[in-house]
Amino acid sequence: MTVYKYFIKMALRNKWLILSNTLLFFFFAIINTSGHIQEEMSFIETKLNIGIIDNSNSPLSNSLKDYLESKNNIIDVSPEEEIIREQIFLQIVDAVVVIPEEFEEKVVSKEKVIEVYRDDRKAESIQIEHQIEKFLLFANATHEEGKFDLNAIKSALSEKVNVNMIRDGSRGIDKGTNEWFRYYFNFTAYVTIACYISVIGLVMADFNEYNIENRRKISSKRFLRFNKELYLGQLSLAGIITFIFILGSIIIKGKYIREINFNIYLVNTIVFSFSILCLTFLINNITRNKFVTNCLSVVLSLGTSFISGVMVPQQFLGDKVLTLAKFFPTYYFVRINDMQTSSLLGVKNDIFMQLLFGLAFLLVGLYLSKTAQEV
Amino acid sequence: MVVKVKNLVKRYKEIIALDHFNMEVDEGEVLGLLGPNGCGKTTAINCILSLLSFDKGEIEVFGKKMSPDAYDIKRQIGLVPQEVSVFGNLTVRENIDYFCGLYIYDKNLRRRFVDEAIEFVDLKDYVKFYPKKLSGGLKRRLNIACGIVHKPKLIFLDEPTVAVDAQSRNFILNGIKQLNEEGSTIIYTTHYLEEAEMLCKRIIIMDNGKDLVSGTKEELKAMITTSEKIIVSFSEIRDETVSEMKKLPHVIDIEKDGDDYMIKFENGFNNLTNLLEFIKEKELTYTKLHSQLPTLNDVFLELTGKELRD
Numbered sequence: 012m013t014v015y016k017y018f019i020k021m022a023l024r025n026k027w028l029i030l031s032n033t034l035l036f037f038f039f040a041i042i043n044t045s046g047h048i049q050e051e052m053s054f055i056e057t058k059l060n061i062g063i064i065d066n067s068n069s070p071l072s073n074s075l076k077d078y079l080e081s082k083n084n085i086i087d088v089s090p091e092e093e094i095i096r097e098q099i100f101l102q103i104v105d106a107v108v109v110i111p112e113e114f115e116e117k118v119v120s121k122e123k124v125i126e127v128y129r130d131d132r133k134a135e136s137i138q139i140e141h142q143i144e145k146f147l148l149f150a151n152a153t154h155e156e157g158k159f160d161l162n163a164i165k166s167a168l169s170e171k172v173n174v175n176m177i178r179d180g181s182r183g184i185d186k187g188t189n190e191w192f193r194y195y196f197n198f199t200a201y202v203t204i205a206c207y208i209s210v211i212g213l214v215m216a217d218f219n220e221y222n223i224e225n226r227r228k229i230s231s232k233r234f235l236r237f238n239k240e241l242y243l244g245q246l247s248l249a250g251i252i253t254f255i256f257i258l259g260s261i262i263i264k265g266k267y268i269r270e271i272n273f274n275i276y277l278v279n280t281i282v283f284s285f286s287i288l289c290l291t292f293l294i295n296n297i298t299r300n301k302f303v304t305n306c307l308s309v310v311l312s313l314g315t316s317f318i319s320g321v322m323v324p325q326q327f328l329g330d331k332v333l334t335l336a337k338f339f340p341t342y343y344f345v346r347i348n349d350m351q352t353s354s355l356l357g358v359k360n361d362i363f364m365q366l367l368f369g370l371a372f373l374l375v376g377l378y379l380s381k382t383a384q385e386v
Numbered sequence: 387m388v389v390k391v392k393n394l395v396k397r398y399k400e401i402i403a404l405d406h407f408n409m410e411v412d413e414g415e416v417l418g419l420l421g422p423n424g425c426g427k428t429t430a431i432n433c434i435l436s437l438l439s440f441d442k443g444e445i446e447v448f449g450k451k452m453s454p455d456a457y458d459i460k461r462q463i464g465l466v467p468q469e470v471s472v473f474g475n476l477t478v479r480e481n482i483d484y485f486c487g488l489y490i491y492d493k494n495l496r497r498r499f500v501d502e503a504i505e506f507v508d509l510k511d512y513v514k515f516y517p518k519k520l521s522g523g524l525k526r527r528l529n530i531a532c533g534i535v536h537k538p539k540l541i542f543l544d545e546p547t548v549a550v551d552a553q554s555r556n557f558i559l560n561g562i563k564q565l566n567e568e569g570s571t572i573i574y575t576t577h578y579l580e581e582a583e584m585l586c587k588r589i590i591i592m593d594n595g596k597d598l599v600s601g602t603k604e605e606l607k608a609m610i611t612t613s614e615k616i617i618v619s620f621s622e623i624r625d626e627t628v629s630e631m632k633k634l635p636h637v638i639d640i641e642k643d644g645d646d647y648m649i650k651f652e653n654g655f656n657n658l659t660n661l662l663e664f665i666k667e668k669e670l671t672y673t674k675l676h677s678q679l680p681t682l683n684d685v686f687l688e689l690t691g692k693e694l695r696d
């Protein structure tokens with residue numbers, strides 16, 4: 012087990028790398044405990060100034076108008092597109108919602124029905140789209156025998172809020188705690204990617220260095236056994252780092268873990284850690300250059316964390332960005348944390364996606380390592 | 387026979403690095419592979435050790451065909467590569483221990499072997515040092531320790547003294563002699579004549595990927611026509627006299643270098659007496675005169691038409 016032993020030894024010699032990442036992480040985690048989240052919450056609740064142009068004037072469109080009115084301030088706007096854009100530009104309104112003719116039929120056939128002009132400069136304006144989506148979701152759900160059950164929609168929309176309030180109230184935790192765990196675990200994504208790629212990558216680059224690799228090749232150590240020890244080392248290192256993060260959350264907010272869906276965070280973090288380990292394996296088979304490895308570590312950790320909603324919540328990111336993010340496991344990891352659900356079944360798809368990515372990374376990595384050996 | 391290489395051909399695209407190279411190594415000997423930079427020494431070793439594939443030829447080690455998964459053969463082999471090949475992130479002791487661990491799984495045995503290797507290269511005072519803190523000579527010694535720590539029966543040393551100070555070089559050469567006395571067969575590559583001459587029982591001279599000749603140094607020197615060189619400095623001598631001197635018995639050639647004349651003789655009796663009589667007869671005055679036996683450089687020169695020295 013000398014290979015295993017020295018793998019771990021050399022990995023821990025990069026402690027400044029691990030430490031600086033982890034310390035930075037905990038620094039943010041602790042800062043996050045105060046203030047920040049409350050702000051986030053309150054701006055989610057902001058009432059926006061919106062205009063509604065109803066070309067349908069149907070019971071369903073009126074119901075939607077009522078709902079939006081309950082959440083926002085309604086402002087009169089002209090139906091002309093140019094004027095709408097100008098008013099948004101001048102910040103007279105934050106968003107304008109255009110309901111088309113034949114609204115009800117279009118809802119049934121699930122076309123993209125409602126046009127929303129909104130102020131991209133104002134991140135909160137996205138909430139209008141969420142509100143509309145939510146309304147349409149319920150509308151479709153109540154559609155039966157060619158009719159919408161407007162009362163059911165209404166009560167569903169308001170009940171949801173009530174349920175939330177009751178739940179929060181009865182459990183006696185503020186939303187902030189939930190949010191804290193969400194931020195904490197979301198942010199582990201960034202540190203996990205940065206640490207795995209850089210630390211494991213750097214040590215593997217040492218083991219794979221041409222001359223040192225040659226010494227291994229002429230030795231009587233079997234290649235399979237050598238590799239087993241290296242991968243065991245990587246797994247152990249990943250285990251240690253994941254364990255530190257989980258332990259960290261327990262140390263900082265341990266008394267709340269019974270009140271949140273800690274199991275989901277746990278499973279999610281472990282699955283994500285696995286998929287990133289597979290990614291590291293792939294990268295180690297693509298490049299042995301320490302500089303490239305370091306660059307990849309920075310680019311992938313920062314880049315994917317950003318587009319996947321670690322720094323800025325997913326709801327504030329544009330569609331294009333999110334579509335891009337779907338090509339990386341971080342997106343699914345963050346999505347699970349953001350769901351704040353208690354059922355493992357509810358997150359199984361996103362868990363599955365992460366495992367799928369892990370598997371894909373592994374297979375491509377294996378393929379590359381096979382072809383590299385043949386040369 | 388410990389190593390047998392027959393008609394080995396290795397190409398790197400258009401470069402032919404080994405061109406029907408042959409080599410045989412007997413158990414217990416120190417074999418020198420002598421040749422200029424780029425003649426294919428490292429390539430030959432890498433092929434023998436299955437680090438490189440080759441185009442043609444046969445390689446046997448310990449009587450068996452060598453292959454990448456001939457683990458029982460590999461157990462007996464040690465390599466000290468041309469480049470210092472150690473982990474920058476491990477200390478001297480850890481490096482030696484790691485490479486020993488690729489062969490020796492028993493902890494106690496390994497500890498003993500590592501201690502002995504450290505003793506052998508005399509790095510006791512540096513066990514906790516990282517390689518980058520070591521001088522060039524000490525790095526080379528660490529490189530050697532990593533290659534021989536598992537006590538192999540057959541050791542390849544690829545130019546282990548390049549860029550090493552004189553003191554470390556002597557230390558290394560004596561160490562290699564010691565390894566050989568303890569029973570290891572040594573294959574030593576170098577482009578330094580003196581080292582080959584001093585260390586090796588048998589020498590193979592290589593050039594352009596070919597083995598030109600092999601034999602003990604005496605055998606090699608006996609192979610060439612020049613057997614004696616006499617260098618004389620004349621204060622004054624006419625060209626005709628030099629031409630006459632060329633006609634003396636056994637003289638092959640005369641080379642002029644300033645006032646110095648190097649007169650090359652082939653094997654024969656009374657070469658010096660004949661020359662001295664000629665000098666007396668012509669009433670020449672000379673300031674110095676000395677005789678030289680041929681060196682491996684002369685052997686190389688005669689075989690290839692070029693000098694071996696850098």
Ligand SMILES: Nc1ncnc2c1ncn2[C@@H]1O[C@H](COP(=O)(O)OP(=O)(O)O)[C@@H](O)[C@H]1O
Pocket residue numbers: 398401402403421422423424425426427428429430
């Ligand atoms: N990886 C390589 N690719 C292409 N040519 C190489 C490579 N390695 C060595 N050579 C060439 O093969 C020849 C023999 O090199 P080498 O075995 O290193 O010589 P030596 O060890 O005697 O100095 C040289 O001409 C060298 O340029």
Ligand SMILES: [Mg+2]
Pocket residue numbers: 427428429468544545
């Ligand atoms: Mg060489």
